Amino acid sequence: MKLSLSIIALASLALAKAASAQNAQIASLQKREKALLEACQSESSRETESDCQSDDAKDVERITVLGYKLNPINTGSEGSYTIDKKIIDDYRFGNGNLNDILAILPGVQYSDQTRAEDQLTSIVPDEVSISGAQGHHSGYNIDGISNNSRLSTGNAQVDENLRQDINTHSQASFINLSLVDTIEVYDSNIPAKYGQFSGGLVNVTTKKPSVEPSFGIGYRTTGDSFSRQIHIAGPENEASSRLYRPSFDKVEADIYYSGPITDHSGIVLQAQFLESTEYLDQLGQIKAQQQKNTNVLVKYHHDFTLNDSLTVTALYAPFNGDYFEKFQRNSDYSTSGGGISTSIAYGHDGRWGTVNSQVSYSDNRYEKRAPNYWLAWRNIRGRSWADYYGGESSIEGGFGDIDKNERRISADIDTVLAPWQWLNAEVELTAGLNFQHQIQEFNRLTDNVIYNGVVTNSNIDCGAYTIDCVETELKLSLAELEQQLGRPIDLTNASDILLYQNNVVTAGQYFQNRQVAQAKDTSVAVNYLAFYSELSVDWRNHQATLGGRYEYNDFFKEHNIAPRFRWRWDLFADQQHLISFGANRYYQANLTQYKLNQSITPAFNEYRRSFGNQLQNWVVARTGQGHLYVFTDTETPYADELSLDYQYQLFGGTLQLKWLSRQSKKQITRTEGFNEIGQAVLYGTNRGANDYHRYTLAWMANYENFHVQFNISKASNKVDKATFDGEFDGANGTFFGTSNFHDQELVILRQVVEERFAGTDQVRLKTTESLITEHDLGYQRTDFNRPVIANLSFGTDWHNWQLASHFRYSASQDAIYATGETDSVTLETNVCEGCVITRKDFPVYRKYRRASYWLADASIKYHVPMFGFGSLTLSADFKNIFNRRTYQIGPLATGTELGRSFWLGIRYQH
Template structure:
């Protein structure tokens, strides 16, 4: 229930008066409001008690006081904040798919998803999609659950590019994955964000968890989908040879939930909720079927107790672990487990007094992000004994993993927030908000074991492994050669094809060894950060004009930067309160990049080579360039974003029409500088040269009626990134046109960009540019769609509940991942007596993608509805009209996902 008065300054006194009465007169505060007449009498008595010492003010407030009760008419804010509120009804109506927190945000203007959102792999993935708010990447936005930050400091910059990293664990912008079943409402800020929020440079997502009612309630729910509930469309390139069959993903996914909401006495209530999302996928690993599995649990309990009529104590706890059991499809002994998520314990005391309100919050949370796998990676030549790759047409037979890594984050925080309402001063209303937070964070990166990557396999039938049993195999025959020759009665003549065939059929295992290996040592790094944040905002209201001025201060003892972010916003009502201008100028500082400090735990790789000497293997010896690179991040400034915004809102057709112009300038972005430290070691230094500019024009109209609601928006976006933000060319010239990869980048964070150009002879040729994945992400601007349009509608009709969401993305140039790789020599493998090792990298091509339109629908039917229980069925349809997503590049081979269904049942008692 929302209480507000749009135009009268005196109306701001009502919360102040109510709080005064509650504090001074307990019998009055405890009076049961039986009907509206008693409520009006109570309000009049409150005014008299609070105003009897100021007759003039009392008469004014008594005459001008207006009380309006009811929900906000639609998600668009009525204040100067650039916020949109999704209440419990909207969350229920628009829920589809996994039901993650970010899945529903797409109905709002300016919210964009990455390319991976529409890919076939998303069918089985249960991790929340990364979203962009106001032009920033997923990790740059602030996520809050019941006022507590849920951002992870353990993410990495290419978390959607790969699951299995050599030097890291796949991460996410959120610490724990919260299911929508636990959420009562979500407030999303894209501009004019209040000073109580900090350590972000994108937007803010604030989720409030469910609350108990006045009666005992509990329920069970089940939702599921599988391979048979999905339609696919196959595409083949003109050069497709037809040998590889495009198989449909064989999977099943289900979501199980249970909840209890119970009042305990007259002053206490309890909410307990459990949710499990599980996905299982059957994949071919070198010709045999195997099962991959992902599981995310949400356990939540909240106890709310009214200490007095004006003091409320809330204690909540949650446990949200994630676990993924994976394997590499083209490698044996390659199983790896990724587990993450964590715990959260929260204590909140809400106070209402005559002078205002106060919220005190104490929170402890812990999360982890770990990988468990084999410590060796082999690229054998596909020959007898190591032939599993060759059986599927691969030149190499791959085996193993990249070693165990543990990452953890612990946070303890205490915060207090105050609101003071000074009522009417010189004919205007004045109020203040201020608060502070003390926070300590501890983060750790730990590579638990040395990971060894073997490359450069050399085939030698006569090799003597000299006791090396892991990285060398000797030739083994079914029948000794001497016995075979005795059976033939002559020596084998290897110039004769029949003798060659006879000998090859006799080989059980071909001798081969590795002449080159990369060693990634154990290492750990940790950082403890003590953070102080404080903010203050004053709101001044005079007639139809409201101005809010304030700022936020952040400091921590890690980077020792004093960051002050001014905040200014306002709104001016026009046209008899039917119109409203909103304006603002703000600065937002992002979170300090602790994960860069943790990168220093990644000890530099070193490289070794060996040779055959008289048929026997020599010992491993350092290569000529024997060490990789290190990270060094010192004296870096905190990145920040300056924002200018102007919006106009108008009440139209029972809803709100909003036009918004948003302009952002990002500065002091952290970029990587290649160089060498004082001992000559290849080093990636941190710089503050990154910058970007984001502009958005959007038009939105949202309305809510008795049993229906509708949301429409159109956004035009541009995003420019400064050249200094890029890593630059990761290659070295070694003479002529020959280039090799520098040793200043991870071997698994590079890729080729294929660019077509017309030669002087008017012929089209393809030029390949090696670049870092970070630069590739900047190049393709994954979150930048030039034009986005959304139409959402929902309605309740008797036992039926219907909703539909349509999303349009205009045509644009995108980066497609090619189906082939390209190799380049490694600089750090060049030695006096060995050949440079070759490393294969993925290839991306720039192509024009046509416009994409997808429609999702949600249908619910109340099968049984009695006073004791309700039983409902649900059907969720994604891509209702089976439209192309154009995830597969033109003239390429692959599968796109079309129409797909979720079926569900829910019992409430």
């Protein structure tokens, strides 16, 4: 065994010696090891080198293996890819978010909004799907600390300004790539050590203290003068002023220090700041929207001995933004999120094996500040600002002030026993424990009222109701108008009607319905416990790992066991032909969000009538208590996975053929019902399911001064019909049954469909509308069901130049996007007897077929030596370098698509 290790070490060191960068790394490590030994021997109580070591370390042969990782593809049985510092530095084309760089890997898909027009100025990371799962179903860890927001249920994909909630991302904090050392991405065969996800897993390791002191400062910028837009005008559009012409500025700055404190310890201090300011047209007025994201990392590392180390990490990453709705008055709102996470990790490497333990704490706070009233006026005189964009309703206001907090305390211990021999096989055992205590809080700071169901009445007397009612205001009184006319007004005469309408300054209207969400503070807690173990057997050219993960949470009160199995076969025992198979189960997390929803007091409906043109008081509707959520009989959703992988070492790289199947089962759906007191209830059930399949061909290689990654994937993702709430029945434009359960989350889905004339081959395009829930809208999207995606990326160093590029092809698909507009539909409800059947306004989304497209991003860097005082790097990072269409604007629609854009940067390093 020792002889084998020695041969591997010598071969690795020989390869490292061939590269100057590796020589520098070896020298640094040797220097640090020597310093540690000298410091140890200098103590008067110790006379020999062996005295400096722990008892476990005296008999351990220590071999440092350094060498090239041939490519990101893991050649073991785990389905993972590793992105190192070099690749991270090459592919920072945009904001430098973590999710941006994942595009080079197979099985990674982005949301429909990835190339939308507002992404030019947004600094929020795109939602990412790994292995067909929604973004919040994948796991994200930073230095072993979970970075998942358990407040997220995928609503970030629906709308930014939610009516009864705060928009939250799947990641609690937005970490920038400038802080990252390596990224490990799993899409299959994920070890039992990891849990609480049903998609993929992303492990991020931040930068470590360097052996020698180093310092750096950088600045990057972009703006409207660095970007181009592609304007698309539909056949019905005549006003080019409606096309989006963004004016914006975006800057990024960072500074860091890394180096030793003593011979046994070191520190990393790094701060990064990203800001975007955008100037938009709001109903004819230019206003600014601003977003800011900050990352501050402090990492301290201390080596007690050659076997024992301590790492303390703190990450502070707040995000905030100031926004407004472009088509609404008095709609300014602000959001903030992110927070702080800290951890203390201890590691011991002994003769018997290794043990790593970690205690962490995170606190993430989300806030929304907005007007407390939202009103959908009829677009008539006095409330006619919707004329600016051709809307039917003039909207104003917002959805009130909300705070959501998320705190988590976690403790982990992971143990790996030293391998031992058994029946000519090498056996290794791993085991670990994880405990989490999660607390969530929802606090609506003030009552929020959403007014809908407007009624026009030219004679209405508003009385004391000044917010939700306007009286008719005339230029001249009716008597004065008739006196000028010389006769009474005849409202059956077209000319008299026109004369009367031109005399109206404000037309009378009032709201008959409203929805009230009362101020309320709700807090819930969930405890989670997990134990895992895996046994790996390495026999001849086979390696098999069998294990499992036990999980328990005190909300669902279930004892879940997730089996994990993976097997690798080195076909000819030469590391050239590798076959891997896996069968695994992964249980979802996001438990506290369900418990929080169950605890939140529902909104309730109120109505009022007018009597003799006098408004009556608001009265609680008979069925107006809104709906409760009940998840007490719900089980934990999970995904079953099968995978088959073949790898062949080709041209100095790895060729990979992969098949992956994921069946998500017992997905949480909602069933309408009533409790014992007759209140509307949405019961959580486990009827949902979906099927994901993917075929991937990939080849990746890493040479001395050049690396390349290519992959092409064909995927399908089918959602079972039982997962949907279903469309609401509509006849003659009237929708039924919307008052009790889903009223607060309904949206309008508008799409163009082909209608074929009976008995002929002629077709025509027809626009249809359906009323669905935001829950179903998330499933209607085909974000994670792209049939074919291909990626080609490569980077190279040439003298002082550093060049990289990424090409991505996406096949055609259906897509759904928010329009920012609202529309009204007629509702038939049993809110009150004698109420006028009115119309309510809901957000409008459009669905259309998006054509296939390909895009190219590129990066150019030039390094200027500073004659012993470090180096200066000039950079230009391009997105959509060939200015190609992204087909974000659908057929017959009008809008703007993102063309070419670039960043310019400068960085000093010493």
